[in-house]
Amino acid sequence: MSADTDPALRQGGTTPWRERLPLPAREQMTDEQRAAAQALIDGPRKGVFGPFLPLLRAPQLLDRVAALGETLRFKGSLEARIRELAICAASRHVGNQFEWHMHAPLAIQAGVSAAAIDLLRQGARPQPLATDEATAYDACHELLHTNGLSDPTYQRAVEQFGEPAVVELVTLVGYFVMVSWLMNVAHTPAQRSAGAPLPSWPA
Known part of the structure; x- marks a missing residue:
């Protein structure tokens, strides 16, 4: 089901709704865009979707x-x-x-409680x-919420994961905020998988 037929998948609340930066037709792509798209298809992602749709407008940035x-x-x-x-x-x-529709099912598959993920969806x-x-x-x-970590929170994280993993965790959060912002601006819709167990929230 697409965002055209399922409003729950739409990103952004403009009326009438439209995806601002959809996947360009292949014949309209530059050589750089086609090369960047092919690299995604050949890599572990196996396709062009999500933040890489708007990023195709800047293929060098997409690669990085x-x-x-x-x-x-x-x-x-x-x-x-x-x-x-x-x-x-x-x-x-x-x-x-x-990102929610993609990663909430993956979190549950990895062992995070489904009840915990649903509470997070509700904002709790x-x-x-x-x-x-x-x-x-x-x-x-x-x-x-604070753009940093207090000493107690930082210390707990270092004791639990070690300094390198804390650096990775902070970078991970920053990366996914960045690509989410990009999709929020581009109105990149979600793709509901057949096995996704959780509903959305209003876009």
């Missing part, structure tokens, strides 16, 4: 954003549970439907959470 995202998602040191919970926290904070503190999940969530929440 894609490389950072691949490092964080596919080559990082954080456990999948922690990574996906952090992505959900970031996407919910900035109200991005695409997620629970129940394992100790390391709670430490990561508290760090993400504080970072998103």
Whole structure:
């Protein structure tokens, strides 16, 4: 189902609704755009979607954003549970439907409680959470709301994960806020997968 037929998938609330920066037709792409798109298709993402639709307007930037995202998602040191919970926290904070629909099911598959993810969707503190999940969530929440970490929160995170992983966690949150902002501006719609267990919130 597409955003044209399911308003719950739409990003942005303008009326009439439209996607501002959709995928260009292949024959309208420049050589650089086609090369950037093919690199995404050949890489671990296997397609052009989400933030890479608007980023095709700036293919050199797309290449660098894609490389950072691949490092964080596919080559990082954080456990999948922690990574996906952090992505959900970031996407919910900035109200991005695409990342939520993609990563909420992945968080549950990785072992985060479905009840916790649904509470996060509703804007409440997620629970129940394992100790390391709670430490990561508290760090993400504080970072998103205060643009930094207090000494107690930072110390808990370092004791739980170590300094390199805390750097990775903060970078992960920043990356997903960045691409979510881009999709919010571009009105990039979500793609509801057949197995997505959770509804959206109003765009």
